[in-house]
Amino acid sequence: MAEITLTKKDFTSDQEVRWCPGCGDYSILATMQAFLPELGVPREKIVFISGIGCSSRFPYYLETFGMHSIHGRAPAIASGLTISRPDLTVFVITGDGDALSIGGNHFIHALRRNVDLKIMLFNNRIYGLTKGQYSPTSEAGKITKSTPVGSLDTPFNPVSLGLGAEATFIARTIDSDRKHLTGVLQAATKHKGSALIEIYQNCPIFNDGAFDSIKDGDSREGALLHLIHGEPIKSTTHAVVRKADGDLEMRALSEINEADIVIHDAHRIDPTYAFALSRLSTNDHVLVGVFRDVARPSYGDLVHEQVDGVIAKQGKGDLATLLAGGDSWEIS
């Protein structure tokens, strides 16, 4: 059979897309639909598993296998799937509430186990679907439906949390930047094991403009510091340097020597470096790209190696032998 080249259309399902006008989810969807043909995996081997939230509607719009599960549990369900079916490519689609609030536990455990999941965290810093309560990534002091005088919680930094949970791959990107998002998807799908992709996503209805300061056409080039392995970490105006005491900091280019800019190393085994990077972003200057990408066997591979190893040594199990056991007697 001749190889069939798939197109974006082949990955578009017949379901009407139902997000609010202007929602950042649209462009993430379009990018994904455009990216999947290039992934080179047949449609039937791709599965999207989501929790609950606006973002979690994502699987309906893709002509692949998909499950819109329950709130916060997608990483658990997807773990069971990918561990038992390592031939599949499994994406988890989740929101800041879904992943980090109710689903926080499954999230950190999937990362530490390095289960082969590509986790796309749509971070709009708000609960969209339930109409605008603050989320675990909302900035402190935020006025929302459930915090009329301002929220009191220190937000999670998803990259820091992921690193604290032993993640092997973490990246950050932006809904509207299709090229960047595509690049990150390429890197994530190449990575064996868990890949966490934080996507800054605008919710025009309940948290509009959360990321405007870095999306604005004029200041954009200065706002985004790109993490590219082997290249200096900088934007057109800012860069990352190492201070005398060893800590990393972000500085205006004008204040530093070009030569002092840190050259990005996504493959450092010690996660401290990536952790340091995760602390540097400000409201106006944000690090995007792959923070960390290190090799560790995926959980599913380890499981199957273990099973195969036992079978190689002891042979396939024989049911009659199992049932008979070693301590039986005969009545005749």
Next chain:
Amino acid sequence: MAEITLTKKDFTSDQEVRWCPGCGDYSILATMQAFLPELGVPREKIVFISGIGCSSRFPYYLETFGMHSIHGRAPAIASGLTISRPDLTVFVITGDGDALSIGGNHFIHALRRNVDLKIMLFNNRIYGLTKGQYSPTSEAGKITKSTPVGSLDTPFNPVSLGLGAEATFIARTIDSDRKHLTGVLQAATKHKGSALIEIYQNCPIFNDGAFDSIKDGDSREGALLHLIHGEPIKSTTHAVVRKADGDLEMRALSEINEADIVIHDAHRIDPTYAFALSRLSTNDHVLVGVFRDVARPSYGDLVHEQVDGVIAKQGKGDLATLLAGGDSWEIS
């Protein structure tokens, strides 16, 4: 009324202690009973809330208020208590399974919110109560009842995870070292907000000797690198230095200059430094003491400030006014 000085006995309840002979929990209990009189808080103002596990029996043995709750939920229950009753001193007692497996979500959220809880995590790297399955802190490859061919999970590092979750206070100590544990308790109870104390605890029945390499009388002095604010981080044989590339590493004293040893700064705002420290321990050389201790308003304080602020501005709520609303009509 004359001030009554309480003693260890006053903090000992009438319940028979029921751990296995030799369990590390005994000495933690004894240390706590000895420490509480010196805390200077009346017994009735102290509450111990635990989950489920061997360690979670702890509250029964203390003559204070106590609740032996359900598996993994102690931080949530204790949050409700301490937020609504800021006059109390609330400890959470938990195990590596209770805190990091089933309770992982409450654990990270309590830390990020900086709820005023002193969380004592008894880490024996095993499920004791259910008779010996591996836990989220068990080393990879561990043979247990549920992993007869060896576990496959990369363990959590509780200190790293806590830092990823924005913890303001984290320390590590050892069951058998009463003096050290007492010092850590002093620091933790002084801290406003969440304090996480990881305690290496021996389970002689299901994971005996997990910490022998650092408890052994002979090598002990070399094994423990003490984190003391303002002092060099070292043991009699090893120390922490900063490498040329800015990373921290642990080295033999013989290989380095005394002057290059890192001076501990527990109060650094950027958690990267503490995170770096959290990655340095090996099987034979372990950092103990306070990794991080920074000030941030406790969640309970913020809640009450907000409530008080509203009342100061708007006056106390009047029920009749509330019920009447602004849009009523009279039928006569």
Next chain:
Amino acid sequence: MSKTIVSMDQVTIRFAGDSGDGMQLTGDRFTSDTAILGNDLATLPNYPAEIRAPTGTLPGVSSFQLHFADHHIQTAGDAPDVLVAMNPAALKANMRDMPRGSTIIVNKDEFSARNLTKVGYETNPLEDGSLESYKVHGIPLTSMTVGALAHLPLSRKEAERAKNMFALGMLSWMYHRPTKATEKFLTAKFSKVPDILEANLVAYRAGWNYGETTEEFSVSYEIAPAPQAKGKYRNMSGNLALAYGLIAGAQCAKLPLFLGSYPITPASDILHELSKQKKFGVITFQAEDEIAAVGAAIGASYGGAMGITSTSGPGVALKSEAIGLAVMLELPLIIVDVQRGGPSTGLPTKTEQSDLLQVMFGRNGESPVPVLAASTPTDCFDMAVEAVRIATAYRTPVFLLSDGYIANGSQPWRIPEVDSLPDLHVDFAKTQENFQPYARDPKTLARPWAVPGTPGLEHRIGGIEKANLTGDISYEPANHDFMVRTRAAKVAGIEVPDLVVDDPDGAEVLILGWGSTYGPVRAAIDVLRESGAKVAQAHIKYINPFPKNLGEVLSKYPKVILPEMNLGQMAMLIRSEFLKDIISFNQVRGLPFSTTELVEATLEVLNG
């Protein structure tokens, strides 16, 4: 031009439009103005399913129905007399509910070819004759609004947004609604944006004037006030009433209120409302999940607060293990379950009564919990106060059931005098020698509420079976049997009011309702009696324990009809307890019963 004024006894109007068209606000305002006029009323909002769909599509349609009358009414009405449809989607989505002969007012401007195709209209229904049997008014609402605002410094988009106020003004004229309150409301709402305020006021008045002057409408309608008991009234939705009831209950008990909650439709508004009430010392804690939410509430109750948690069915499922702990701890706790369509995520914005067996039995072990169910939007207030009474007096978790229908629906509420509210104060245990945390009050079987901070009461509690009196851990077989039966007896012994039967004619058939079926059943009873049928009515608000006279009531009626928005959950409880062959009438459509279907079902039983 002089117009005819027609008197009517009742009208049902449905406002429908895109999610962004402000239909809920429009409906709310019309409701408020109607309330001020003294009509009795009932409302039923219908939100689009969770996600906002793209503009102009069927899933994006949002509607608000209002039924008002010169007499006492029970429901928001089966079928609207008037539909206001702001776009083709709103028309299409609502047409099937419109009886022939009813009035349809549409925003003609939106009936473009593009918008029509979006919802699958092949021809324009305003032109193709398909609406011949209706009284159709095609009105260019958008362009008239924009025209009326031409003098204001607004973009076209901003101007267009005021079209709902134009519609509101028009309808207000048509039904003689007073306009002052809405003008006051708009003034307050937009005080910080004078241009927008002006736009809304102008549009509102323009709509009114349009009704008054144009020849489009030749008749306006008057509906006289309904006779109502003396007093001060306000319009009240179920969720607001429930939140107020919790505050009132806590005040009556002199306890601080602590709410641990995690947002979920249709319960979130309770969290929103309580988070506004900090001046009552209310603490709201938006937890990381439902388990933490109930956990925090238990912790707060342990510390001497009225711990409450609010959620819907999926949240109850998650909370069940912790509620079992509260059963063992015997501490006050209120779990509010605003039921929605299930199973699983189900129909999040629709109503259902299918969590009943879950709240009764959804915990491991013998784990009895009292269950109350509110019957109407305003009854949510009373039942919330009752929940506080039972939780505190008996030291027990209590389930309070509401559902999407009454949570979002509203009706006039006679504002109670604060003095008339019950005294719910209970004493905490005081310092004493030989304190026994599981000794019991002989009457209520409640154990002492011994809050931390009380010298001498230091003690330990937990989820393992406790020894009678001491509360120590006990694995004794006989003690366990005793404690299991004691916890059951405590709940079984809770004092609840007797069931009231409304049976003026000595009927043979009883319609038994529970929860939100009250309104539809009552409306059906009115219709049935008017037609000469003899039917009795009784409504269960206390489900665990049942009212003491329930068995006696059931035994009096040869036929008992039990309508439920589930497959027969209450029927199962009653059948097993009383061995009575109930006639179930079930419907699981995510909607309240219509009066018509209840009347028909009852007639079938009466005649067959």
Next chain:
Amino acid sequence: MSKTIVSMDQVTIRFAGDSGDGMQLTGDRFTSDTAILGNDLATLPNYPAEIRAPTGTLPGVSSFQLHFADHHIQTAGDAPDVLVAMNPAALKANMRDMPRGSTIIVNKDEFSARNLTKVGYETNPLEDGSLESYKVHGIPLTSMTVGALAHLPLSRKEAERAKNMFALGMLSWMYHRPTKATEKFLTAKFSKVPDILEANLVAYRAGWNYGETTEEFSVSYEIAPAPQAKGKYRNMSGNLALAYGLIAGAQCAKLPLFLGSYPITPASDILHELSKQKKFGVITFQAEDEIAAVGAAIGASYGGAMGITSTSGPGVALKSEAIGLAVMLELPLIIVDVQRGGPSTGLPTKTEQSDLLQVMFGRNGESPVPVLAASTPTDCFDMAVEAVRIATAYRTPVFLLSDGYIANGSQPWRIPEVDSLPDLHVDFAKTQENFQPYARDPKTLARPWAVPGTPGLEHRIGGIEKANLTGDISYEPANHDFMVRTRAAKVAGIEVPDLVVDDPDGAEVLILGWGSTYGPVRAAIDVLRESGAKVAQAHIKYINPFPKNLGEVLSKYPKVILPEMNLGQMAMLIRSEFLKDIISFNQVRGLPFSTTELVEATLEVLNG
């Protein structure tokens, strides 16, 4: 010395000692040797509550009871004929179960003043006459063991540890048990520590010789083999049988087995056992919590595996939301609930049947799930295979109930021929045009199992209500009603075997059992019939749906007695479905019913 040999028809022996004394192992070995001899038998281990208590204390006592006979038996016996007590705590903890005249063998060495005070004995019961009505043998087990091992290079502590083997040897002599198998067992177990092996073997033989030579015992006993069907037998505990049944079921269905689990007493052994069976391709996933455990199982089933999750009551509570998802997804899933004492943490090591209503109803919405309950340790195997059949054939989650009593108890099991196991193979959906994920098999109402990887079957499923056939999201009222009723009909239509009634004498009274009450009820029936009473017996293993003939069976008996280890949960189901006035006999003591109490309760009904 020549000793008398007495023939007996049955004996019950209880071994009791400190947790560290190896009583479970001793009991296991005695059981195996008894099984080899061909007696019928039943065992009942009794572990101390979760935490290991300090040595020598009452909470630290562990025991193992074995009942064996020359005829078919049902339970581990009400009251032991012989107690072996390794220390004063073991004596004190077990004395209340010992009937006067029974035999008590104690390890005299442990009766020091210190050990006596530890458990509250003021005087030594071996000396103060309090055991006068018993046949007491005070034997210095420790010192004799140490003496026997003096020649070995062991510390005293190591030597002492072999005293359980001394006791086992002694009892083996007394009841004529064969010794070869135990010697073989010890040799395998201690193959790597020759000194310890030697110690155990020597102690074992020394105990045997002590029985044979000493004057302490003048009589030994013979119990003839029980007549049993031809075949190969082994001893089998409930948890092991259940694990094997799951493996067998998955093999019969040709599906890989995936277990997602979180440890919890008394279910953990299923996880342990399955984690050993990697050679069958079994994957076990110890999840971070119960929610993840069931979630992973659902994910695995979605991928085409037999997804299973095992837990106890508190874990079921946590899994309930996800089980609701599985109901909506209509995918195979097995949830094993090994019930323990509740509510909350309750009595973790004790047995109870109080999760029945939770598994039936503990989910939001109308969420029907089939429920099966195993009746005996070996029946766990058959019911596990049945659970696989129903889950896969009907694409539905299935609850399989066991409980602490049968999970840890054991009985001889006739090993089935693999060929005799059913073919459970089901087809996955195949590549096709216009695939409809919610089309149904007309007979089973099962939807297609369409696993990822099948070209052309790409589709999306989820927890929101699905449109009939397409499986798309649907908020349509009529569709929801239809789907709710269809899911209910699917479960109601599952084929299960008819209820079998054992009624040789045309009785008027039926004892109805379910789950683990089978053994006790059967034993009571035997006693009752022997005494001339007419009683019928029937046992429910299929709870949802009930066997089709259940109503007919119930209607035949004027009196139906239903014993349950709860407050009447099955009674509630039966009363509501059949409006039949069941006579409940309830007990919530964390223990199985004793034959005596069941006999008495039945006699009361027969006579009153």
